[in-house]
Amino acid sequence: MTTPVVDVHTHVYPPAYMDLLRSRSSVPYVRTFPPDTSSSRLIILPGEDDPSRPSTARGRPVGPAYYDIKEKIAFMDAHKIDISVISLANPWLDFLSADEAGPAAQRINDDMNAVCAQNAPGRLYAFGALPLSASTEVVVAEIARLKQLPYMRGIIMGTSGLGSGLDDPALDPIYAALQAQRLLVFLHPHYGLPVSVYGPRAGDYGHVLPLALGFPLETTVAVTRMLLSGVWDRFPDLQVLLAHSGGTLPFLAGRIESCIAHDAHLMKKQANSGDANKAPRRRRSVWDVLSKNVYLDAVVYSEIGLRAAIEASGADRVMFGTDHPFFPPLEEGETEWLSVRTNYQAIHAAVGREQDLAEGVLGGNAIRVLGLKHA
Incomplete structure (x- = not known):
């Protein structure tokens, strides 16, 4: 492997953000639950704070891997990752008041x-977080400021946008600013689906249903709404x-x-749009x-899923990721993360015989698209 391996999907909760979460008493927050008061748990998903749940089903244990950058570097070294593009994990800053x-x-x-600057040159870059609950002017100003920060390569955003979804016309000035600054939008789910869709016994299955099904479907719905509302018709250079x-x-x-082609309502709406002349x-x-x-990203854990991604967008538009620090090993003493090994295996199974494609997915595409430099 001659091209550096780049992880574009890897999260960090900086100490200031952890302090903010620890100061709160409603979702999102960090706290301990009896009987185990020796470790904290991160509560970020709606419904995770249900007191009827066992304490081990409420959120997830949060340790140094979430906020200590030394742990991130150690993880990278152990899994032969040369560069990580770190981002704040959900729920980002969406829950803050406009003033905050x-x-x-x-x-x-x-x-x-x-x-990023304090660590070995070229090992870390970042996606910034936007103050989406603030005024449009504040958000646009932060986008311009991010462009000037040397290690920033884009922004991370959830599917709620300003609170009404990514097809909200109020987002247009923000999309325009992101397009003008040529900042990539890393779109990440957070809210999943309403808990009721999983049925009355959903609590018996831990986080499997909301993470395996809710997150992917949330993303699919959000992006389809963007398509239907014409976001990419208005902003043809917006990259996500x-x-x-x-x-x-x-x-x-x-x-x-x-379904779009066969929908009479949409056909009529499109025919009536634009200038009458x-x-x-x-x-x-x-x-x-x-x-x-x-x-x-290539965080799909299977050759079949990765092949679908490659067929849909092209091998030159797929990038390796780990989703660290989530999905850690559960067995004591394990050092290699199953989730990461599975992603590596899926990439090599899907494109491994074509070395140039494999190197592109593992790092070359991210280096080209994000303008990364490896020391």
């Missing part, structure tokens, strides 16, 4: 940039990296496109957007 969000974003983004290989989007893209606006296809505006 702007200063918090500046403080945390500066901390992330400083962490989708977590977890785009959820189910690569598999369902054909069905989405077919001009031809109706021609909508870009799902396939066109997938191949020109969407990048997919």
